[in-house]
Amino acid sequence: MRFTLATSIVALAVLAVAAPQPTGQRIGMAIPITKRSSLVNADKSVDFDALKSHVAAGKAKIRQGFTTYEKNTGMKHPSDVGGVERRGAGEPLTDDQSQLWYGSISVGTPAQSFTVDFDTGSSDLFLPGSRCDSSCKGHTIWDPSSSSTSKDLGKSFSLAYGDKSTVSGEQYNDTVSIAGFSATTQTLGAANTYSSGFQSSQFPADGLMGMAFQSISSYGASPVFQTLVSDGSVSDPVFSFKLSSSGAELYIGGSNSALYAGDFTYSLVMHQGFWEVKMDNVKGNGETILTNVNAIIDTGATLIIGIPSDVSTLYNALGGTAAPSAGQGYYTFPCSSFPSISLTFGGKSFPIAASALNLGPVSSGSSDCVSGLVGQDTGSSFWTVGDVFLQGVYTAFDVGNTQVGFAKLA
Incomplete structure (x- = not known):
């Protein structure tokens, strides 16, 4: 149900x-x-x-x-x-x-x-x-x-x-x-x-x-x-x-300075259409695992959806387990020990909160939880970066300079 x-x-x-x-x-x-x-x-x-x-x-x-x-x-x-x-x-x-x-x-x-x-x-x-x-x-x-x-x-x-x-x-x-x-x-x-x-x-x-x-x-x-x-x-x-x-x-018409701390880190839009930018790297537990990944920044998406081969590489390095009950591209970790994953834009790494990355148990009472970063073929050469990441940052969409900026939440 x-x-x-x-x-x-x-x-x-x-x-x-x-x-x-x-x-x-x-x-x-x-x-x-x-x-x-x-x-x-x-x-x-x-x-x-x-x-x-x-x-x-x-x-x-x-x-x-x-x-x-x-x-x-x-x-x-x-x-x-x-x-x-x-x-x-x-x-x-x-x-x-x-x-x-x-x-x-x-x-x-x-x-x-x-x-x-x-x-x-x-x-x-x-x-x-x-x-x-x-x-x-x-x-x-x-x-x-x-x-x-x-x-x-x-x-x-x-x-x-x-x-x-x-x-x-x-x-x-x-x-x-x-x-x-x-x-x-x-x-x-x-x-x-x-x-x-x-x-x-x-x-x-x-x-x-x-x-x-x-x-x-x-x-x-x-x-x-x-x-x-x-x-x-x-x-x-x-x-x-x-x-x-x-x-x-x-x-x-700008950004609300009361809601973020420090300066914005900007990434230029690569191809106008979607808000597509270069993601410098993806880090897991402090180590750089993937580099030079294209990504669209999508407030209409909840998950982070990556290219399957990229996501497989990431989880192989972090010890993630495929979730056969969900299908290909979904992974789990012990609920009590989710990895630290961060995305880097414009030379600055922004961590994904474990509470956002952890979607919940595989089933009622399970000690294994599902990750909100999944690997799926979308027919594109980019990742889709949605709410799992965006709820941890303040995001500015700059139409005038065709760039996306991220800042730490206040």
Whole structure:
């Protein structure tokens, strides 16, 4: 039996956290965000069906990004190596999109509030539309006809985010506001149907807001934050995340200095599309085991998903044990002695907290626990670095300089 574990829901109203500053200083605003997670059962053991579903969703999202990149640019994405493994017969998967960080935006004139999953691994915004069937029940519905600033673009869309998880509908332009900043003539989708993974019982947010680059937009349109920049709504072309069980927030127009300590360490984006950067190395128990690994930084991912051969090398060095009950690419360690693993960006190593790396026991009462760093073929030459790592750092996504910065949490 699968059980959904959700953190306490905090108020999702837009919150301004930056006081007025002298002219010339950059001013940002923040909104609180909440996590929904369901990778464990009621007894705290790992739900392998949900785990596999999450990996399947990540594979599908990357594949869609590669396909869209080629359509938009006329070139194959440099990190697209193809050959992604297909799901084997008899492998159980749940259509579950409930690994997400979500908060509030508003759309239209007059403005109407919605909750969205903030996803740096995709680039499009969609909401349940007024023509949506019963699959959108339980979500706040967006009716473009009720907004004086909406415009029907006469285009349809279809997005795939996981195993059989799709969203389809019509494209519109309208005003989208987040943390007090407004993007005018923003392209977004009004969904006519949600697959089960996006229904309210599985996906508590109303919709999803992609925060990667235009080259992987299925609409072929500027993502919301880039529109804010081009409209001149934000003076600092940076957005930042604190992904933590306490005080999580998305900061628009810079970074919140109260939430991190010291300086940022930056890595340049290698290929615009995803937020893809060079990871200098991966260390285990203080020793460098892997070097020169490409990685995308994805707030829409819970796990760290590595290239299978890399992950096998890492765990062979650390004494990890393959988890046959989960399938290829999943590993365990004694619950009481998880290894120390760190990822290095821009010459600085950032440790992964054992509490984040340890997903939970293999089964109820087991002394072996599952690692949140898994090896899977995603058809790419990069790793996907998600919440297992990101909840331990403060992360800045710098659109102006096309780089990602990490800092120690305060």
